[in-house]
Amino acid sequence: MWRALDAFELTDGRTMAIIVPRLGGRLVHYGLRDGANWIWSGEPGAEKREPVLFWGGDKTYIGPHTMWSLVLPKTWPPPAPDYTAHEVIASDGALFATESPVWPEYGTRVRREYQFNEAGDLVITHRVAPVANSHILAAVWTIAQIIPTDSVCIPVNPASPYKNDFFFFGWGTPKDKIATRRMTPSLVELKPETGTVFKLGANPARPALAAVKGGSMFVAHAAPQEGQYPEGADGAGFSVEVYHHDAPGLGEYTELELLSPLRRLDAGATLITRWNVHTLPKEDASAAIAQIIGSESDRTK
Numbered sequence: 001m002w003r004a005l006d007a008f009e010l011t012d013g014r015t016m017a018i019i020v021p022r023l024g025g026r027l028v029h030y031g032l033r034d035g036a037n038w039i040w041s042g043e044p045g046a047e048k049r050e051p052v053l054f055w056g057g058d059k060t061y062i063g064p065h066t067m068w069s070l071v072l073p074k075t076w077p078p079p080a081p082d083y084t085a086h087e088v089i090a091s092d093g094a095l096f097a098t099e100s101p102v103w104p105e106y107g108t109r110v111r112r113e114y115q116f117n118e119a120g121d122l123v124i125t126h127r128v129a130p131v132a133n134s135h136i137l138a139a140v141w142t143i144a145q146i147i148p149t150d151s152v153c154i155p156v157n158p159a160s161p162y163k164n165d166f167f168f169f170g171w172g173t174p175k176d177k178i179a180t181r182r183m184t185p186s187l188v189e190l191k192p193e194t195g196t197v198f199k200l201g202a203n204p205a206r207p208a209l210a211a212v213k214g215g216s217m218f219v220a221h222a223a224p225q226e227g228q229y230p231e232g233a234d235g236a237g238f239s240v241e242v243y244h245h246d247a248p249g250l251g252e253y254t255e256l257e258l259l260s261p262l263r264r265l266d267a268g269a270t271l272i273t274r275w276n277v278h279t280l281p282k283e284d285a286s287a288a289i290a291q292i293i294g295s296e297s298d299r300t301k
Contacts, residue, residue: 002028003047008088008096012116015277023047025086025098025112026057030122030218032277038211038218040145040253052083056145056253060110060126062103063141063259064230071105071136079104089113106138107131108265121274126260130268139230140260140271144220145253149211152190152242152254153183153289155204161233164188165202172197184290192244192254201231201238208293209240209256215280217289220256223272227261237261 001007007020011033018029029037041047042055061078068075081100089097089111097113113125126140156165166188168175178198179191186204207222222239229237243255263269281288 003044005047010096010114010116010122012120014120015116015122017114017122019096019098019114020047020057021086021088021098023052023057023085024059024081024083025100025110026059027112027114027124028057030058030275030277032216035216035277036147036213038146038277040147042253043250050083051077051080053077058142058144060112061141061143062106062108062110062128063139065141066231067137073105081110086112106136106265107134108138108268117274119276121276124273124275126271126273128263128265128269131265134265136265137262138265138269139262140269142222142258142271142273144256146211146218146256147213147254148194148252149192149213149254151212152192152256153210153212153217153293154188154190154200154202154240154242155206155208155293156186156188156202157204157236158185160203161236162202167201167232167238169199169201172199183286187290187293189286190242192242194252195246196244197246199241199243201241203229203232203236203239207239207258209242209258210289210293211254211256212280212285212289215282215285217278217280217292219276219278219293220258221274222258222260225261225271227263229261230259 007018010017016033019027031038040056046055081103086098086100095115100110108131109129111127117123173196181189183189206224210219229239232238241257246252260269260271
């Protein structure tokens with residue numbers, strides 16, 4: 001049970017994940033078994049209100065959000081599959097899966113499959129089912145809403161067309177108020193300060209995002225794919241995006257977002273992500289962060 005709702009727990013003995021099919025199939029807890037939950041879950045009780053919005057979890061959408069207006073009648077809030085019950089497809093200890101109702105206007109379903117691999121990663125396979133004869137373009141858009149952190153680490157492409165190799169979307173807190181620093185030629189550190197609201201995107205060769213809090217780091221990787229990623233420049237669309245939200249009370253969180261290339265829905269789309277938690281050394285943590293992100297990215301080759 002999670003907050004009095006039926007839930008499923010997956011663990012490899014070191015880390016654990018909790019999934020609630022009734023809440024849009026959301027993953028609501030991830031972290032070390034005896035450690036903190038990295039997933040932001042908002043104000044207790046919000047998950048019981050209808051519709052279940054703005055309270056947290058990790059979920060999979062059909063994206064990108066900027067293209068919703070081409071198909072959906074409005075761009076917010078998300079359609080019902082975000083918060084209505086998902087069907088449990090399989091649960092055999094090694095694999096757990098949920099499947100959404102049909103996304104309106106898109107005519108497809110989203111299926112999430114969870115399992116731990118031998119390296120201790122939580123592997124999440126996000127599938128957007130094919131729709132016969134559909135010419136609609138879409139991407140897999142995964143959104144992990146996480147607790148406020150000390151910093152977020154973003155791999156970047158030094159050959160990108162963007163100033164500083166990443167791009168701030170043109171709204172929210174002025175970008176000169178957002179603290180960033182270059183850790184290595186291909187790694188940027190961002191500090192999501194309380195009171196700021198912003199979003200940025202980047203196009204690293206191997207998509208990944210990491211969050212640091214205290215002496216721990218949460219890392220999410222996506223398997224790289226060929227194709228045009230959404231929202232950015234031609235040939236340099238965004239495979240990773242970071243959004244920081246700040247509202248009164250418990251409303252501060254950061255979104256770590258990973259995206260697939262754009263695909264026609266008659267072919268469907270898939271994105272495989274891997275999560276893990278690492279303990280950082282007290283000295284020279286920056287070097288350890290760069291090494292962990294780089295070495296884990298190499299495993300996706």
